[in-house]
Amino acid sequence: MALEDELSCPVCTELFSDPVLLSCGHSFCRQCINSHWTSSKSRNCPVCRQVSPQEPVSNLCLRNTCESYLREKNKKEQKDGEHECPIHGEKIELFCQNDEQTICATCMDYEHRWHKTQPLQQAVKQRKGKLKVALRPAENMLLSLRNGAAKDAKISKYNQSQAQQTERRIREEFNKLQQFLKKEEESRIAALNEEEKEKRGKMKRKISSLSDRLREVEEKMKDDDVTFLQNYNSIMNRAKQTLPDSELSPEALIDVQKHLGNLKYQVWEKMKDICPYYPVILNPNAAPPDVSMSNDLTSVTSCVRRQDEPNPLLLHRSRMVLGSVGYGSGVQMWDIEVGNSRHWSLGVCLGSEERSFVQMLNPENPCCWGLRRDGDVYKFLNTTATFKLKTNPQVVRVKLGDCFDKKGGWWRNVSYFDATLNSIFAYFHLPAGMELFPFVIPEKRSGPLRIVPAKVTVTFEQVEEERSLPERHTVSPKVRWNVLFLVLFFLLVVLCVFVMYHLIY
Numbered sequence: 001m002a003l004e005d006e007l008s009c010p011v012c013t014e015l016f017s018d019p020v021l022l023s024c025g026h027s028f029c030r031q032c033i034n035s036h037w038t039s040s041k042s043r044n045c046p047v048c049r050q051v052s053p054q055e056p057v058s059n060l061c062l063r064n065t066c067e068s069y070l071r072e073k074n075k076k077e078q079k080d081g082e083h084e085c086p087i088h089g090e091k092i093e094l095f096c097q098n099d100e101q102t103i104c105a106t107c108m109d110y111e112h113r114w115h116k117t118q119p120l121q122q123a124v125k126q127r128k129g130k131l132k133v134a135l136r137p138a139e140n141m142l143l144s145l146r147n148g149a150a151k152d153a154k155i156s157k158y159n160q161s162q163a164q165q166t167e168r169r170i171r172e173e174f175n176k177l178q179q180f181l182k183k184e185e186e187s188r189i190a191a192l193n194e195e196e197k198e199k200r201g202k203m204k205r206k207i208s209s210l211s212d213r214l215r216e217v218e219e220k221m222k223d224d225d226v227t228f229l230q231n232y233n234s235i236m237n238r239a240k241q242t243l244p245d246s247e248l249s250p251e252a253l254i255d256v257q258k259h260l261g262n263l264k265y266q267v268w269e270k271m272k273d274i275c276p277y278y279p280v281i282l283n284p285n286a287a288p289p290d291v292s293m294s295n296d297l298t299s300v301t302s303c304v305r306r307q308d309e310p311n312p313l314l315l316h317r318s319r320m321v322l323g324s325v326g327y328g329s330g331v332q333m334w335d336i337e338v339g340n341s342r343h344w345s346l347g348v349c350l351g352s353e354e355r356s357f358v359q360m361l362n363p364e365n366p367c368c369w370g371l372r373r374d375g376d377v378y379k380f381l382n383t384t385a386t387f388k389l390k391t392n393p394q395v396v397r398v399k400l401g402d403c404f405d406k407k408g409g410w411w412r413n414v415s416y417f418d419a420t421l422n423s424i425f426a427y428f429h430l431p432a433g434m435e436l437f438p439f440v441i442p443e444k445r446s447g448p449l450r451i452v453p454a455k456v457t458v459t460f461e462q463v464e465e466e467r468s469l470p471e472r473h474t475v476s477p478k479v480r481w482n483v484l485f486l487v488l489f490f491l492l493v494v495l496c497v498f499v500m501y502h503l504i505y
Contacts (some may be wrong), residue, residue, distance in 0.1 A: 287321045
């Protein structure tokens with residue numbers, strides 16, 4: 001860059017073009033110096049300000065130097081655009097097919113002598129052709145997506161439909177909550193106004209009673225002298241009764257604590273009636289197309305075909321409706337209302353590793369542990385065994401838990417109860433460590449199968465830090481009895497050892 005700066009015109013700061021020399025010794029582009037003299041109306045040098053009365057002469061030496069510099073610069077730029085072999089410094093013109101790397105002619109004579117090579121441009125042409133072939137499926141997919149014919153486009157359309165329906169249902173649920181809160185607010189304000197009205201009525205009645213008594217005494221005072229003196233004592237007693245109370249009773253004030261005390265908790269406690277908790281939520285994305293599901297995802301019914309947008313993904317090959325969450329350990333329990341239906345299936349099943357589908361439900365499939373009712377007969381889904389019940393349950397309770405056998409192994413236990421009688425009528429033992437999903441199968445001849453909301457109880461525990469020091473260190477009666485038993489047992493052992501020692505010796 002230093003050489004290029006020396007070969008640049010001071011006026012345009014570009015490389016000299018047709019340079020001329022002034023009498024002062026400075027050089028400029030012919031066009032640049034002429035333009036400068038025209039604009040300034042004087043023939044002074046733009047660098048040293050000396051006047052140049054003579055016409056500038058061509059600087060041939062400087063012009064040749066600039067042209068040589070430009071030629072070298074263009075050669076260097078062309079050379080930089082080519083790739084050289086890092087070993088031999090020659091131009092890379094070949095491609096080794098054995099090692100799949102670019103090489104020069106010297107590389108082909110030595111390191112790649114026995115390898116199969118081809119010209120660089122031919123290799124590029126072949127591989128670009130292969131890339132175009134590889135990109136063709138992606139181009140077709142992109143065209144299908146833009147035209148709306150691909151499966152992904154159908155999924156996108158289905159997602160839009162799901163989002164719209166879910167948003168509508170969310171708004172409906174929040175509208176219910178808002179209506180409840182609005183009604184509760186109006187009810188509590190009405191109760192407050194009613195109490196204030198009652199207090200105000202009592203005050204009015206007291207004022208009215210007091211006014212009547214004052215009027216009565218004043219009327220008695222207008223009697224003639226004899227009558228007034230004869231009734232003086234009774235009038236005095238009546239006048240004393242009209243005096244107001246020296247202190248007002250607290251009952252005369254609004255019971256504010258009744259209206260504001262734990263207000264939010266009391267409202268929340270009442271909201272539990274309209275906000276049930278369901279231990280199992282069904283998965284609408286894993287429901288077959290001939291099953292109708294309730295808006296709260298807790299009830300299913302067999303139908304000809306759902307009215308909403310069909311699911312483009314077939315997540316399983318059976319008529320199962322799966323729960324949204326699988327359980328791998330711990331105790332879980334949920335109730336399913338089957339009513340008087342004589343045809344239904346329910347239980348737990350093992351999802352696939354990809355969780356994309358569940359295997360076909362059949363008696364030979366060992367991945368399902370459930371029951372099916374067909375009329376008066378009950379059948380285990382993974383066996384051919386059948387049985388009957390004296391009383392058909394209307395609510396089936398499914399309990400999933402862990403158990404420990406005598407051999408020292410952990411097992412999962414799936415039990416089925418009649419929830420009304422709380423009596424077990426079927427159970428399965430299966431190995432632990434598997435994630436099990438609840439499922440129901442609404443048969444075509446059955447009524448709706450509905451998850452029963454669980455009863456939620458709230459308990460309050462005192463924070464340990466808030467307990468007083470004596471209370472924190474108080475020993476429970478059960479602990480005291482255990483310590484006393486251990487002390488007595490130790491004394492008894494010592495006594496037995498002492499007696500045996502004396503008997504022997």
